[in-house]
Amino acid sequence: MERFDVAIVGGGPAGSSAAHAAASRGASAVVLEKGVPRADRPDRLGPDSTDAAGILDYWVDIMGIHPDEMPDDVLLSHLDRAEFVGPTESIVLRKTGIESSYDEFGYCFHRARFDDWMRDRAEEAGATYRVKASVRDVETDPDGDGPRHVVRLASGEDIAADFVVLADGPQRTVTNKVLDRFVPFDITDRLATTxxxxxxxxxxxxxxxxxxxxxxxxxxxxxxxxxxxxxxxxxxxxxxxxxxxxxxxxxxxxxxxxxxxxxxxxxxxxxxxxxxxxxxxxxxxxxxxxxxxxxxxxxxxxxxxxxxxxxxxxxISSTRPIDSPAKVGIAVVGGAMGATSAFHEGGDHVAVRTGAIAGELAAEGDLTPYNARWKDAIGEEVLRNVSFADVVRDYGPDDWDWAFSTAKKLQVESGPELFKTSKIGAGFNAARLVTTYKKTKFKYRNGKYVQLKESEYTV
Structure with a gap:
């Protein structure tokens, strides 16, 4: 049985990022990707590579990869604004209002080429990337004499690893099966795809x-x-x-x-x-x-x-993120952990960042800080997305018109600030909008946006 320090299930941005981080720090890492054919990747199998593939300015800092590092054919266009159109009202944003080291409003990129580059980057760091490697199960025995984890492939091959990073996307094909063994309830009751x-x-x-x-x-x-x-x-x-x-x-x-x-x-x-x-x-x-x-x-x-x-x-995930059973050497990253968001479409930036944290910690030989580390890195981003999604959960056409009309009254054209809640003329509607958002954020403060906590695992 082949053995690695880190076995990574899924070769998308989160998985490749974990492999790069682990291999860069001297750990042996293998990425196991089932591989799918794509018209825009005709000569190479790889991950499904499907999302809107857009990055805002402050997401560059969350991701930790500047577009200047990417090959020229990955970045497709620069952005200078976002337009939000309601049935009768609309608003244009030319800044995110969040401090960033990136000078543009954002950029759009070719997701399949980005994934291929992330794979090449991981392999150059020393990681092994295997395609047509469909994972059927992961068996964990933290107290036994043998390897802590055995990853079982559809081919019949077994791979042993000290640490496992689950990066199989929001459908959680493998993740649900693995986590189900560590909770006292049916995991699909909490994380069912549908x-x-x-x-x-x-x-x-x-x-x-x-x-x-x-x-x-x-x-x-x-x-x-x-x-x-x-x-x-x-x-x-x-x-x-x-x-x-x-x-x-x-x-x-x-x-x-x-x-x-x-x-x-x-x-x-x-x-x-x-x-x-x-x-x-x-x-x-x-x-x-x-x-x-x-x-x-x-x-x-x-x-x-x-x-x-x-x-x-x-x-794509439309739920709140989950903690990982890090005590037994398992980290769930990216879409599989629910860190991506249907509210803003996708989440390559958080996938890359959570994967990098997991890979780094696995290389250091201790995943137990993972749940605290990912909250430090992306907690504010998750809090914003979860709160916004909650606020607009029951919005209909009239509500969106009201929200855009109100937001325009609060909008600040110059300076770094996006909205000014005390702006004269915004009135009662502004107070209502801002108060609802602040109350929702308060509800999810201190990591309460997590829907499956580390303490709920029976390990």
Whole structure:
């Protein structure tokens, strides 16, 4: 049986980051990635590599990797603003209001190329990266004479490791099985995919030049256009005149339970069920550009991008993060730990950071500080996302209009500050908005945003 200091399940940003950090500090590390074919990675199998792939300024500091370190073909476009569009109100943000060492508002990047670079970076540091290595189970015996962990592969091969990093994404195919042995309840009752994840769908389309010029430096979101908690379509610019047009939506939404469905611009009276992602996108494009353009002819799919024929579907976490059973040498990182967010779409920055922390600690021979370390590193980011998602959980179209109208009254155009809560003219609505957010943040203070605590593990 082959043996490593660290075995990492999953070769996405979190897994590759863990491998790089461990190998850079002298530990033997192996990444086990089942590998999927992609149209935008024709010559190499790798991770699923699907998300909106955009980074804001302060996320650069959280990630700990500056885009200048990446190959030239990874970064696609720089951003100077974010546009939030409601049914009748909208707001444009040209700063995040959070201190950052990065000078731009943000950037968009090619996720598959980024993942390939992260893999190369880990291998250059000395890590082993294995594709077509599908993990079936991880068995742990912390008190036995043999290896602490045995990772069992579908091929029949076993790999022994002192530490295991679970980086298998928000579907938690392996993570749920492993954690279930360390809790006194059914882990799927707490972390079931259909309860805690959203589905995202995106298309790579070539835009008319005039349209692309309008969105070329912006990430654009439409709120209150489709029903569901943190459900929204968006456009992210890429390179040339290509943009990713996509959406996020909850799993299992029942259209018969939607109140005031006539207020949602992307629903139709004759809809018998929630539309599929591709139909939502078609309706969005028809609404925004259908008067001037033929959508299918003027906004063609770019079929050599994305996962297959210019499209991709993926799960992202819409839940609060979990602690890890670090005492037995297991760390859960990235999407598997729920550190990514459906509220802001994706979370490569937190995936990379949590993976790096886990890899560093494993190389040092002690994972027990992991849960405290990741909270120190990304706790404020998680607190913001969890709080915002909670505040807007029941928002409908009218609520989004109210929120954007109120936020515009609080907006500060110059200086680092994003909003000024005492701004004259904002009035009662501003107080209500700010108070609700502050109360929600207070509720989740001191790590209370964690939905599965370290103390709940029976180890």
């Amino acid at each position: 309860k805690v994840n959203h589905i995202a769908y995106q298309e790579h389309r070539r835009l008319p030049e005039e349209v692309y010029d309008e969105v070329s430096s912006a990430i654009k979101f439409w709120w209150g256009y489709m029903p569901g908690h943190t459900a929204y379509p968006w456009i992210f610019p890429n390179d040339g005149t290509v943009a990713r047009i996509g959406l996020t939506m909850p799993i299992g939404l029942d259209i018969d339970e939607i109140e005031d469905r006539e207020k949602y611009a992307l629903l139709r009276d004759d809809d018998e069920r929630i539309p599929q992602g591709r139909e939502y996108i078609r309706r969005l494009l028809e609404q925004e550009y259908g008067d001037e353009y033929d959508i299918e002819g003027d906004f063609p799919l770019v079929e050599d991008r994305g996962k297959t024929k210019g499209t991709e579907t993926y799960a």
